[in-house]
Amino acid sequence: MTLPWALAILSLLPLLEAQKLPCANLTATPITNATLEWISGKWFYIASAFRNPEYKQEAQAIQADFFYFTANLTEDTVLLREYQTKGDKCIYNSSYLKVQRENGSLSKYEVGREHVGYLVLLQDPRTFIFTAYPEDKQNQGLSFYTDKPEATQEQLEVFHECGPLETQLEEERNKRTEES
Numbered sequence: 001m002t003l004p005w006a007l008a009i010l011s012l013l014p015l016l017e018a019q020k021l022p023c024a025n026l027t028a029t030p031i032t033n034a035t036l037e038w039i040s041g042k043w044f045y046i047a048s049a050f051r052n053p054e055y056k057q058e059a060q061a062i063q064a065d066f067f068y069f070t071a072n073l074t075e076d077t078v079l080l081r082e083y084q085t086k087g088d089k090c091i092y093n094s095s096y097l098k099v100q101r102e103n104g105s106l107s108k109y110e111v112g113r114e115h116v117g118y119l120v121l122l123q124d125p126r127t128f129i130f131t132a133y134p135e136d137k138q139n140q141g142l143s144f145y146t147d148k149p150e151a152t153q154e155q156l157e158v159f160h161e162c163g164p165l166e167t168q169l170e171e172e173r174n175k176r177t178e179e180s
Helices: 002-017 033-039 053-061 153-160 166-179
Strands: 041-050 062-072 077-086 089-100 105-110 113-121 127-132 141-146
Touching (some): 033 062, 033 113, 041 053, 041 153, 053 062
Antiparallel strands (some): 041 062, 041 141, 062 077, 089 105, 105 113, 113 127, 127 141
């Protein structure tokens, strides 16, 4: 009776280890079955900051976005079913993401090019971040997701404290405030 319980707790240790720092370290950790089970479900895009011009332009066009992740533990894939609003269009996309367990990333091929997101788990289990080009200062970026359509003030504060893009985030926040 206690053996299955102990095994379940031990399988979650890597997930708990990844959640120690709120956002001081934006390094992805290896993905386990527990991680894939945890990210399976409905998620909402909240915000992003990208230096890569192509990614930045795409992110700025998003008005609303939510998606479902369904992990396939044996094939190391995640089914992505995404619903997005851009301009006056509602877009549905369904695709498979490839899981690279060792480097903590998910990727997909689009128009002959691989796009890679490194999964960063935060202290709050209702949030996560994908980083892009983490080693490339000219192109790096991050996007923030929660399990609700709107992030709490605490969740937003953690996101705004993240990584080297803090200055850019502050500038974009100020710009939006001035436009309002």
